[in-house]
Every structure is written in C-alpha cells, then in structure tokens.
Amino acid sequence: MSTLVREHYNFAYLDExxxxxxxxxxLKGVAIxxxxxxxxxxxxxxxxxxxxxxxxxxxxxxxxxDRVKVIDQGADDTTNAISIRKFFERTAxxxxxxxxxxxxxxxxxxxxxxxxxSEGQILVYQVPIPEPLRxxxxxxxxxxxxxxxxxxxxxxxxxxxxxxxxxxxxTSYAYPAEVNGRHVFDPSPIPKFDNPKxxxxxxxxxxxxxxxxxxxxxxxxxxxRSLDFEDYPFVAARAEHQCALCGALHTYLDEVIIDDxxxxxxxxxxxxYCNERQQANQETGNDAG
Amino acid sequence: MMQDEPLFAASGLSKSYGTHVGCRxxxxxxxxGEVLGIVGESGSGKSTxxxxxxxxxxxxxGDVLYRTQDEGMKSTQAMxxxxxxxxxxxxxxxxxxxxxxxxxxxxxxxxxxxERLMAIGARHYGDIRNSASEWLERVEISTARIDDRPSTFSxxxxxxxxxxxxxxxxxxxxxxxxxxxxxxxxxxxxxxxLLRSLVRELGLSAxxxxxxxxxxxxxxxxxxxxxxxxxxxxxxxxxxxDDPQHPYTxxxxxxxxxx
Numbered sequence: 367m368s369t370l371v372r373e374h375y376n377f378a379y380l381d382e383x384x385x386x387x388x389x390x391x392x393l394k395g396v397a398i399x400x401x402x403x404x405x406x407x408x409x410x411x412x413x414x415x416x417x418x419x420x421x422x423x424x425x426x427x428x429x430x431x432d433r434v435k436v437i438d439q440g441a442d443d444t445t446n447a448i449s450i451r452k453f454f455e456r457t458a459x460x461x462x463x464x465x466x467x468x469x470x471x472x473x474x475x476x477x478x479x480x481x482x483x484s485e486g487q488i489l490v491y492q493v494p495i496p497e498p499l500r501x502x503x504x505x506x507x508x509x510x511x512x513x514x515x516x517x518x519x520x521x522x523x524x525x526x527x528x529x530x531x532x533x534x535x536x537t538s539y540a541y542p543a544e545v546n547g548r549h550v551f552d553p554s555p556i557p558k559f560d561n562p563k564x565x566x567x568x569x570x571x572x573x574x575x576x577x578x579x580x581x582x583x584x585x586x587x588x589x590x591r592s593l594d595f596e597d598y599p600f601v602a603a604r605a606e607h608q609c610a611l612c613g614a615l616h617t618y619l620d621e622v623i624i625d626d627x628x629x630x631x632x633x634x635x636x637x638x639y640c641n642e643r644q645q646a647n648q649e650t651g652n653d654a655g
Numbered sequence: 656m657m658q659d660e661p662l663f664a665a666s667g668l669s670k671s672y673g674t675h676v677g678c679r680x681x682x683x684x685x686x687x688g689e690v691l692g693i694v695g696e697s698g699s700g701k702s703t704x705x706x707x708x709x710x711x712x713x714x715x716x717g718d719v720l721y722r723t724q725d726e727g728m729k730s731t732q733a734m735x736x737x738x739x740x741x742x743x744x745x746x747x748x749x750x751x752x753x754x755x756x757x758x759x760x761x762x763x764x765x766x767x768x769x770e771r772l773m774a775i776g777a778r779h780y781g782d783i784r785n786s787a788s789e790w791l792e793r794v795e796i797s798t799a800r801i802d803d804r805p806s807t808f809s810x811x812x813x814x815x816x817x818x819x820x821x822x823x824x825x826x827x828x829x830x831x832x833x834x835x836x837x838x839x840x841x842x843x844x845x846x847x848x849l850l851r852s853l854v855r856e857l858g859l860s861a862x863x864x865x866x867x868x869x870x871x872x873x874x875x876x877x878x879x880x881x882x883x884x885x886x887x888x889x890x891x892x893x894x895x896x897d898d899p900q901h902p903y904t905x906x907x908x909x910x911x912x913x914x
C-alpha cells in the first residue's frame with residue numbers, strides 16, 4: 367500500500383520546495399521563541415479550521431521513520447484526528463500510534479497529552495488565531511508594532527476585564543503566556559490546565575496557523591510564564607471530579623452528558639492516558655487513582 | 656526643576672500636503688503649568704499643527720522640542736519610535752474631540768482608565784482598580800459605573816472618562832483637540848470647570864485647539880490665532896480677545912453671538 371501511495375504523492379503530500387519554505391519559517395520560529403513568523407501557507411485538501419496549519423508543519427517535519435500520533439481534544443478516535451491520521455498514512459506511509467510515549471511526532475488540537483513528553487518528540491499544535499492581541503487591537507500593523515516593542519499592557523486589560531466581570535480570570539483556554547521573557551503568545555485553544563506543561567518542556571513545540579499564515583515555536587526547555595496579576599495569580603483549573611473510567615484526580619476531564627435527565631459523567635479527555643491507567647488498574651486489581 | 660527653560664517648544668514648524676499648505680512657520684514656547692490656546696476657523700491648520708507637535712504627523716520643516724526628564728530639551732524627530740510611544744503613554748496625554756477615538760468602547764470604564772497603568776507595568780489588580788475608581792470620582796463619574804462599558808455612557812461622561820484615562824499616569828503635558836465639541840452648553844460648562852480645576856491642581860501644561868472662544872477665555876493663559884495655516888496674532892488671552900489687533904481676530908471676536 368505505502369509503495370503505491372508514494373508513486374502518487376510526494377512524501378507527506380507537500381512538494382519539497384514548500385517543505386523547505388516551511389522549515390525555514392520553523393527555524394526562524396525556534397530562533398525567536400514565541401515570535402509569529404509569516405509563511406506562505408498552502409491550500410490543503412481539507413477545510414480551514416481542520417488543522418491545515420498543523421498538517422503543513424507536521425508534513426515539513428516528518429521523516430519516513432516517524433511514528434505519528436494525532437489527537438483532537440485529547441482523543442485519538444474523533445473525526446478530525448482519524449482524518450489527519452489517515453491523510454498521513456496515505457501520503458507518507460508512516461507508522462501510526464495512539465501511544466504518547468511511543469510517538470515521535472504528535473499533532474494536536476486543543477490539548478497537551480497527560481503523559482509527560484520527552485526529548486526528541488515534536489508536538490505540533492493546530493492554531494486558529496495566532497495573535498493573542500487580536501480581539502483588543504484589530505490592526506495587524508499595530509499588533510506587530512506592539513510585539514516588536516514589547517507593549518503588552520493591553521493583554522492585562524483583557525485579564526482585568528475578566529476579573530471585573532467574573533471575579534476571577536475567566537479565560538479558560540488560549541490563555542496568553544510570555545515565552546522566554548520576551549514575546550507574549552497564544553498557546554492555541556488548549557485549556558489553561560495545560561499551560562504549565564508548556565513551561566520548560568523537553569519536547570519541541572511547533573505551532574501552525576494555516577488560514578492566518580503564521581508559524582511559531584517554543585524550543586525545548588524554554589521558560590513559558592502564564593500572564594496574571596500579583597493579587598490574582600494564574601490557576602491551572604480543572605473540573606473538581608474524578609475520572610469515572612480510570613479514577614484519576616489529576617487529569618483534565620471532559621463532562622459527558624449521558625441521558626436527558628441531567629445525568630453526567632466526567633472522564634479523562636486524554637483517551638490514551640485513560641486507557642493506560644485502566645489497564646494498569648486491572649492488572650493490580652485496584653480501581654482508584 | 657529648571658524653570659528657565661520651556662517644557663515644550665516648536666520652531667519654524669511647517670507642514671505641507673503636496674502643494675497644499677497645512678501650517679506655515681509656527682513657533683512658540685510652552686512653559687510648565689501654562690495653558691496655550693490655539694483658535695481659528697475650520698481649515699485654518701489647527702489640527703495639522705496639533706498632530707505635528709504631538710508626534711502623530713511628521714512636520715515638513717522645523718523642529719519640536721520637549722524637555723525630557725533625563726536628557727533635557729530633545730527634538731521629537733530625534734527620538735526613536737519606542738521613546739516617542741512611551742512618552743505618549745506616560746508624560747503626554749491626548750484628548751480627542753470624539754471620545755470614541757480615545758476610548759476602547761468594548762472595555763469597561765475601569766479597564767479604560769487602568770490601561771495606561773498596565774501599559775507602564777502595573778500588575779496588581781486591587782491597586783489598578785483603586786486608582787480607576789479614584790479617577791472616576793475625580794471626573795464626577797459614579798464609581799458604581801466602573802464596570803459599565805463607555806458605549807452606555809452619555810457624550811459628556813465619555814469625554815470625562817477620556818480625560819480620566821489620560822490623566823491617570825500623571826502626565827506633564829496634555830494635548831486637547833476640541834475637548835468640548837459636540838456637547839451641549841451646560842455639559843460644556845461643567846466639563847470646562849472640571850478641566851480648569853484639574854489643570855490648576857495638577858500643574859499641567861496644556862495645548863488646547865478649539866474654535867470656541869469661550870473655551871479659551873476660561874482655560875488658556877495664552878492664545879494663538881491661526882488663519883490659512885499661519886499664526887496671525889498671539890499674546891495673553893485677555894489681551895487678544897479684548898483688544899484684537901489683526902483684522903481676522905477682530906472679525907472672529909465680533910462674530911461670537913451674545914445671548
């Protein structure tokens with residue numbers, strides 16, 4: 367199958383010139399952590415919003431020996447994740463996996479895996495809106511200037527508004543953070559629960575926004591500090607429940623409605639991590655986390 | 656503080672748009688604590704002049720000098736863009752004619768006032784909020800409205816909010832472009848009262864551009880009358896208004912309707 371595929375597609379779909387262009391942008395992004403590098407985003411055979419930016423970054427980084435994992439909201443088995451996994455299976459013929467620990471390249475939408483990442487792994491994020499200042503300052507020329515001059519007071523205006531309206535910093539995803547003491551960036555719509563995992567991570571983290579044509583990066587072991595106020599410090603919030611399947615008390619949970627009478631359950635959003643724990647629980651005959 | 660040097664000076668300032676002249680050869684000094692009024696009819700070059708001296712437009716000729724805290728008199732053209740932008744959000748303030756140009760309408764009143772504080776590094780929510788409510792009180796806006804958006808405010812309140820937002824960082828120099836334009840007379844009177852007491856209390860220097868002679872009569876120490884891009888007469892406000900020398904100033908003074 368995979369040899370047949372390679373006769374029809376260049377490896378990982380993109381042509382080599384495009385990959386080189388994207389790799390140049392990636393190198394620049396790694397050299398200036400958190401800086402949004404413009405790149406000539408290509409049309410991909412999927413609609414915007416499905417991860418065209420992430421797919422291009424993954425394709426530019428991919429090698430034939432890679433083991434690829436794709437997650438959407440933490441799950442390996444949702445439409446978006448399956449489609450992208452199939453896409454790389456057909457166009458690159460690479461090995462696929464659902465295990466975080468085994469993967470060399472992970473493309474993600476809205477989550478960072480619970481299993482700690484290691485050196486040598488690449489985590490690629492799909493980004494809808496790369497500009498953290500966008501909803502406060504609509505002019506691109508102005509936001510670029512603000513980044514250039516480190517004028518980030520406006521970001522705190524947004525957090526101020528949160529506290530004045532909700533009594534706490536209500537921003538719960540796409541929580542702005544400062545990278546390497548310089549650029550403020552939008553870590554894509556991951557829950558703020560995942561923000562601490564960005565900090566000093568051993569894996570290379572790459573961000574691709576296809577429609578907005580921007581690439582940025584957080585190199586391994588880079589300081590990432592979530593913005594906050596002295597009297598309202600950053601809190602990595604999660605639902606105060608236990609996973610109904612594996613019993614975890616320390617993971618990010620999804621709330622699942624199970625009937626039309628108000629019944630609900632909380633389960634780990636990271637399906638691979640939850641499965642891993644369930645298996646371990648079965649082996650030890652212990653079902654609490 | 657050296658009192659023998661002006662705070663702000665313009666010399667030989669000209670701005671032309673192609674062959675059209677915006678303003679021509681304008682020079683003046685502004686001393687600490689002084690309020691300078693610039694009057695003239697529409698199209699006389701007042702706003703061009705204000706934009707040139709406040710660093711928003713590049714003058715074609717001439718120089719604008721400002722006495723910085725650590726470097727003394729410095730030409731604004733010699734300043735780097737970061738320096739100039741910093742100056743504009745700390746030591747300078749700009750009150751727009753239309754408060755919608757100077758406010759963030761989608762951000763609460765408190766956030767609007769706090770923005771300049773956060774821009775210069777304030778990171779304590781409680782302190783920012785206290786300064787914001789203190790300033791709302793000073794400009795006579797009820798602190799109960801601190802979390803309301805300015806789009807729900809009346810025109811007069813918006814203008815006062817804009818003033819609070821500008822003064823919160825204690826600037827030394829404030830530029831005002833028709834601060835009372837578009838307000839009805841009773842609201843105008845209260846705003847002028849407020850401005851006058853704030854300017855005196857805080858020892859601010861101000862440059863006010865207006866077409867309204869009553870405004871400068873109340874606020875300005877000194878007056879410049881502009882016509883066709885040039886200054887035709889300048890002097891102490893009462894002197895210029897009570898004993899106008901230039902025919903255009905005479906016309907301007909005599910065309911004010913007395914109720």
